[in-house]
Amino acid sequence: MTENKLPAFEGPVCPLPMRHDDQIVMGHGSGGRMTQELIARVFAPAFSNPILAQSNDFASFPLPADAALKGRISLSTDSHIVSPLFFSGGDIGRLAVCGTVNDVSMAGALPLYLTAGFIIEEGLPVETLERVTASMRAAAQEAGVQIVAGDTKVVERGKADGLFINTAGIGWIPDGREIGGELARPGDAVIISGALGDHGIAVLSARGELGFDADVRSDVAPLNKLIQNLLAAAPHVHVLRDPTRGGLATTLNEIAQQSQVCIEIREQDVPVHAAVRAACDMLGFDPLYVANEGKLIVIVPAEEAQAALDAMHRTQYGEEAVRIGQVKADPAARVLMKTLIGGTRILDVLAGEMLPRIC
Template sequence: MNFSNSHSTQYSLFQKIEKIRRQKNKVPDTHITLAHGSGGKAMRDLIDDIFIQNFDNPTLSQLEDQARFDLASFIKQGDRLAFTTDSYVVDPLFFPGGDIGTLAINGTVNDLAMSGAKPLYLSCSVILEEGLPVETLRRVAQSMQAAAQKAGVQVVTGDTKVVHRGAADKLFINTSGIGIIPTGVNVSAHNIQPGDAIIINGELGNHGTAILIARGELALDTDIESDCQPLNNLVETILNVCPEVHAMRDATRGGLATVLNEFALGSGVGIRLDEQSIPVREEVKGVCELLGLDPLYLANEGKFVVVVGRENADTVVSAMKSHPAGKDACIIGEVIPSPSGVVFLKTAFGAERIVDMLVGEQLPRIC
């Protein structure tokens, strides 16, 4: 008897039996209890019913304390590893255009993509407040899996903790991710040079506005949805036509203004924006005027800044427009040699003002 074949058959049988067992281990409770974080059967049933059922893949189904990978498969795809982590505490958990689960997947996927990396694997750790409805957690896990499938990544390991009622606000999520940077791709703010073009892939401020309205703090009737989406496929489209992209960064907390200030400070250059070229929905402008906010500082979850040499800008914009996530892409400014570390905005009236780094927090718990 061939031992390897026998072992493979036995393991395949074990997987089938284990899958049947998990299908039977449904969570009988309607709300999270401290027992779900105890490490016992209640916790195992929760993990099987909510997370394994939704995220099921060969790596996760091992149920080890870590995910294991073949390094040779990584080397075939690139010469560097990208790694990132982020935590999500958004309030409310569900909002037009997404929820905390889609944020957790897309946010980490996008952080990897901004280095030019191809995102591959994610971890998922959750902190649950005692009393959280189990159905809420199930909805979030389903959203996470749908987002992961759309982005082409897998959730391969994770952790679950339960805290006493009042020690957290319903549900917090941490996701970490790894990806492979293709050989020859070198995306960094330090590459930015005078004369470079500043490109954005679409309208600003939709996510921040959607969250604000979802909190019920404004009696407004609007169809604004979060722009939460994965950007890795759009980044791949850009790199296919222009591997020499100088810098990329997603404009999440702090918005476009914060990203550009980070670029200007990190590369020792100045940046000039054209206000009339920056795409912002009229409804978002209206909310900002009503509350005294600036759309340049509003959070986004599906928008990013691309900096390329001016000679490549039109090619990059054209390629971006061919992708659904970049259909509204446009050039919004340029890099100037001085003054170093300063971002200017040319207003619609022809004047210029300085766009400084965000001070304080316009909207807390936005992601």
């Protein structure tokens, strides 16, 4: 297993250009001429910026002017595996950027910089790597962040399922902003930014495992601009969380446990697109537990709920936002759902793995 740091863009480049159908071989991770050629062809065009061009084994970067005097840092890291690498609405590259941007943003932070580490399997077509890095560049531009440091490793054929990506993100939290899963309070409103389950069903459909065609696109998206607009309208938001693996039900349980409150939602208000509901019905899945990659849970004081909804509706990725429930004092650390037939269902955390390798 060999490696090379992405900032080293200035080394010599092989005079014979790589053919468009070339594949990754172990020599691309050697740190020598083949590695330099791969960096120059794939990573430098996708991620080049003044910070990365410092060509060090670290990134040195400025924080916003306000951050020099006040505020805190938000830091998150995530590893991304998905099969197939490309699916309707996204790919592993967009997933890697958006996932980390969103995790940093859940503190109410302004995301600034990312790192990216690539574990590449021998035999991966270089064209595939180019498509992934181009998608990462586009997602980073959409989110307004820069990829400022990175690393590559090449592993033997059969040991990486094509490509794995690790990303880390750093952002700035303005002074006085306190948002966290432990801050939900009785009386708060619970809002979801849109329909559930699109990502999980889109990935499963791309594998050809549904047995039928599902017209579903993944919701993978950067949510930081939605969040900043939301916080401008509703500055006292208590909790932000993206319901990724384990879906809405598992994520609400995490919040209920952290805050020691009861979260009660209404089944009739939980949005699910018709194609996703049909797929779940046929496969025996519950959309409340299917993964999402571009949805946001907002827990906010009831008096700011309408302002929050109005702001979300005016922002991309928040047009379908809806209030789905409320926070109560008891029973503590529980999530309940008022069903369509008037009963009450206990929603527990996901047991096992409903849809493997989707994020």
